[in-house]
Amino acid sequence: MRGLLASAVLLVAASNMASACQGKSDPALDDNFSKPDPGWPNSDNVTLTPQGLTVKPPINGSTWVVNGNYTMDGADLCVTVALPTALPNPANEDTVGDVGVVFWKRDNDDYYLAAISPDGIAAVSRSVDGQWTTIVDAINSPAIKTGAGAVNEIEVTTKGNAGTFYVNGTKITDFHGQAPPGGGPPGVYAESGPTITTWVFSKVQIYSYTP
Numbered sequence: 001m002r003g004l005l006a007s008a009v010l011l012v013a014a015s016n017m018a019s020a021c022q023g024k025s026d027p028a029l030d031d032n033f034s035k036p037d038p039g040w041p042n043s044d045n046v047t048l049t050p051q052g053l054t055v056k057p058p059i060n061g062s063t064w065v066v067n068g069n070y071t072m073d074g075a076d077l078c079v080t081v082a083l084p085t086a087l088p089n090p091a092n093e094d095t096v097g098d099v100g101v102v103f104w105k106r107d108n109d110d111y112y113l114a115a116i117s118p119d120g121i122a123a124v125s126r127s128v129d130g131q132w133t134t135i136v137d138a139i140n141s142p143a144i145k146t147g148a149g150a151v152n153e154i155e156v157t158t159k160g161n162a163g164t165f166y167v168n169g170t171k172i173t174d175f176h177g178q179a180p181p182g183g184g185p186p187g188v189y190a191e192s193g194p195t196i197t198t199w200v201f202s203k204v205q206i207y208s209y210t211p
Contacts, residue, residue: 021078021155021205029070029206039069052202057097057192064102064111066187070206072103073183078155080203081188083118085149088193091118097191098123099199101156103163104177105184112177113189114156114165120144122172124165136165136173143170151202157209158183 021027031037036048045056046065057063081099088095100115112135113125122144124136144167145152155166161179165172186206190199 021076021153021207024076024207027205027207028075029067029204031204032202037067037069039067041065052200053188053204055188055190055199055201056196057190057199059192059194059196062097062189062191064113064187064189066102066105066185067204068185070186071183072105072156072158072179072186074159074209075183075186076155076157076205076207076209077101077103077186078153078203078205078207079188079201080151080153081199081201083146083148083150083152084197084199087118087148091146093117093119093121093191095193097193097197099154099190100188101154102187102189103156103158103184104179105187106180111184114154114163115189116141116144116152116154116167118146120146122165122167124163124173124175126177135177136175139172141167141170141172143167143172159209 033048033052045063047054055063079101096118098115098117100113102111105111109129111127116122120140121138122141123138126133126135153168157164162176164174188201
């Protein structure tokens with residue numbers, strides 16, 4: 001769907017196993033949204049609820065949400081997100097949309113995205129001036145949980161211009177890019193297909209990362 005989407009709404013395979021975020025200690029941010037961090041914005045399609053950060057992107061569009069209180073300079077960003085409780089058949093990037101994390105954000109039109117789709121595809125992309133560039137081609141990963149209501153943990157670690165993408169503790173791929181000074185603010189990203197998709201991020205964690 002990226003490349004065909006309307007402009008994003010501003011607010012905001014490998015099989016190697018790794019420790020999932022919740023296996024680490026002393027997070028800089030450990031937000032389950034019972035008392036949301038003040039760095040998260042509210043808008044017409046982003047709501048902070050006791051269930052989590054709820055995002056409803058526009059039809060055939062996308063929404064990203066970043067928290068300016070933190071950066072991705074030597075950081076481990078990990079989010080827990082649920083697929084919708086009702087899915088079309090087939091359920092994929094075009095019919096439902098992708099979901100993931102935003103990182104290395106320079107400005108509103110220049111940021112990186114690590115995302116998964118409801119049919120088990122993972123990819124890393126970059127938006128520059130509203131145009132998408134592929135950083136890592138689509139990877140079909142059995143680590144991604146599919147099906148209505150499935151919960152996935154999406155994680156990106158960065159150090160300098162290098163990063164690693166994990167899903168549910170399984171390493172998907174390493175990648176390289178162009179990190180902005182300070183690493184840029186971290187955040188979440190979600191899309192809708194022909195109907196509005198509701199995504200619920202129940203947890204966002206950020207840890208210091210030293211490879």
